[in-house]
Amino acid sequence: GESVGLHLPTLSVQEGDNSIINCAYSNSASDYFIWYKQESGKGPQFIIDIRSNMDKRQGQRVTVLLNKTVKHLSLQIAATQPGDSAVYFCAENKAGSARQLTFGSGTQLTVLP
Amino acid sequence: DTGVSQDPRHKITKRGQNVTFRCDPISEHNRLYWYRQTLGQGPEFLTYFQNEAQLEKSRLLSDRFSAERPKGSFSTLEIQRTEQGDSAMYLCASGQGSTDTQYFGPGTRLTVL
Numbered sequence: 367g368e369s370v371g372l373h374l375p376t377l378s379v380q381e382g383d384n385s386i387i388n389c390a391y392s393n394s395a396s397d398y399f400i401w402y403k404q405e406s407g408k409g410p411q412f413i414i415d416i417r418s419n420m421d422k423r424q425g426q427r428v429t430v431l432l433n434k435t436v437k438h439l440s441l442q443i444a445a446t447q448p449g450d451s452a453v454y455f456c457a458e459n460k461a462g463s464a465r466q467l468t469f470g471s472g473t474q475l476t477v478l479p
Numbered sequence: 480d481t482g483v484s485q486d487p488r489h490k491i492t493k494r495g496q497n498v499t500f501r502c503d504p505i506s507e508h509n510r511l512y513w514y515r516q517t518l519g520q521g522p523e524f525l526t527y528f529q530n531e532a533q534l535e536k537s538r539l540l541s542d543r544f545s546a547e548r549p550k551g552s553f554s555t556l557e558i559q560r561t562e563q564g565d566s567a568m569y570l571c572a573s574g575q576g577s578t579d580t581q582y583f584g585p586g587t588r589l590t591v592l
Binding site for chain 1: 483485510512519521522523524527534537570579580581582583584585586588
């Protein structure tokens with residue numbers, strides 16, 4: 367079936383380095399993608415989103431890249447900080463009236479001191 | 480706090496009991512979603528409301544589950560005759576108008592003994 371998945375379940379980076387979290391999606395009809403950060407015991411927190419008519423979008427310290435040719439999405443975090451340690455989920459919008467999100471299983475980002 | 484709120488944050492119940500969760504969306508958000516999240520997985524869509532109308536339900540939502548949004552503001556999710564497999568985090572999200580962004584609440588952690 368159609369799904370959103372992540373290449374790596376865990377990622378460890380040194381504080382101050384840049385982080386790149388990757389995501390593959392298979393639903394070519396998806397036209398909206400979103401990254402969430404989830405800390406332990408909390409709900410997903412919106413980070414950044416992108417529509418399929420864009421290739422790149424930047425936020426504060428974060429950049430999302432979308433490659434529709436290979437159905438790949440990535441989240442780049444600049445100057446990673448200890449507070450960035452969390453599970454990161456990519457999600458795609460499922461076509462339909464509800465526009466519900468389909469999530470991948472997440473990547474655990476650990477920032478090392 | 481003007482974000483999505485959920486109550487209770489934690490619920491422990493015995494198998495066979497009924498439980499009800501409440502979600503208060505961001506003010507004036509007309510779209511409301513319920514998701515379920517098990518450990519190590521991304522959230523899975525359960526149901527969607529636009530104002531007071533329940534427009535879509537996932538096949539994950541068995542007959543023991545019912546959701547309401549009577550006045551188009553807060554929503555409740557009830558689980559009847561709980562089973563151990565119902566143990567999960569139940570997340571509520573809301574959105575506004577035609578935008579696809581969904582903002583999540585902190586979730587209700589359900590444990591069925």
